[in-house]
Amino acid sequence: MSRPTPTTRSTAPAQGVTERAAWKALAEHYQAVRGLHLRQLFADDPRRGERLTAEAAGIYLDYSKNRITDETIRLLVGLAEECDLRERITAMFRGERINVTEKRAVLHTALRAPETERIVVDGIDIVPGVHAVLNRMAAFSRQVRSGAWRGYTGKRIRNIINIGIGGSDLGPVMAYEALRYYSQRDMTFRFVSNVDGTDFEETTRDLDPEETLFIICSKTFTTLETLTNAHPARAWSLRKLGDERAVRRHFVAVSTNADGVAAFGIDTANMFGFWDWVGGRYSMDSAIGLSTMIAIGPENFRALLAGFHAMDRHFRSAPFEQNLPVLMGMLAVWNSNFLDAQTVAVLPYEQYLKRFPAYLQQLTMESNGKHVTLDGTRVAWQTGPIYWGEPGTNGQHSFYQLIHQGTKIVPCDFIGFCQALNPIANQHDLLMSNLFAQTEALAFGKTEDEIKDEGTPEWLAPHRAFEGNRPSNTLLIERLTPETLGALVALYEHSVFTQGTIWNIDSFDQWGVELGKVLAQRTIPELESTGEPQLEHDSSTNALIRRYRGLKNGRP
């Protein structure tokens, strides 16, 4: 079988990234700087904390607390250039089929392009179609928000339940939680994703079907979990509403697959479409964001898109040395491939961003968790790190111990806002003082001598000492708004792209999710069979299935 070749013409020779001159220079540079401590770097340059910063689209990035020098940045930028990052960015924005294994364009940036822009894919300008869907979403959202869209029995819709999984869930949940402050408060927004019946049951138990609208979100409309959950949703509605015709008032779909939607029994007049050039994990600003738009209103949704677009423009045009996504992406490469960090902790000091780390996990790990290059060669370097995290102060009383004193390097992204959305007494200052304190403690630590000088006995001093020199970025934003959320998400999207470009992998496919799906399909009948199915798995899986079958109905 012939291998697909990237459509972007590369000026650089096809070679492993570790063979590149810029990589080798970085490896050599790492040996020179690995012994440096952030304490020394800050002492040597009193302006470091102001210099090693960049700002765009309302986001201020302080990257000075990374284990880098000016030379590191110069070399990282050199690597980005040698890997043709500029050309790759242009290719993505132009709609070239840079998702080579699925032979698709990657155009989530078109979802937030202004109406005046032209983006041509296969000879067709796609921007008018994007705005047509946005306008339909806006009209529908206004109807639901105002109460003009009534349920089948004439009651106002008060509850929205989004059924979807992966990108059809994580983006909508994260955006709803993040922008809850701006949401219509007399409505309830909930999300069902897990095929575990508990998710559906607990989500709906206190709701009235007459007042509930389901949004069935699935790019492919073939996803087992989503289609499975859509069935009890329909049954739950009809149990009370009693008439098939009620489905039209209580179910809408978001998908690229009109046939699948129709086959499921949802009127395609109630469908909001998008396109195969939008990846699931890059889709929260497409029609997949319908629940977000109903929650915050069309104007706020447009502001969200404007924030995305502001970061897109910055990514596309700013010099790499001042380019936030490029800097963050290249620092992630530095930390992963040279400092050998395996993970990145994302630590929002903002309760509304409590689902942001979960959202980022799909964005980063489904994108860059790859083991072969674009042409299918096994990589000989580390690719995507593990992203994880929790809202900041909660993490401080849980896993920060390991970040401060453990044996692993955990680069951290701290995210904070200058203005509180819910000011209560001095709580926002308390919150932010913790953020600033943590970045300081991680970078500078406290030596054993300092500890002993404070009167700590000799034997206890090593336990109380902090080595410091733990890298972090700080993202400081004036206020959490739809615009700044859009810019923040786009920042991570493009940082992921930057990393994937350096590692020469396809950041837009996800073949790694397939095998488990196929094996589950084969296993379902084995669990459901009333006879004694012939099990042909390995001995572990066979024994587990037998035990499950034996105990699932309470039989020994």
Ligand code: F6P
């Ligand atoms: O299985 C992974 C995945 O394909 C994700 O990439 C995607 O976001 C999710 O499943 C849901 O897919 P869909 O929107 O097609 O239901």
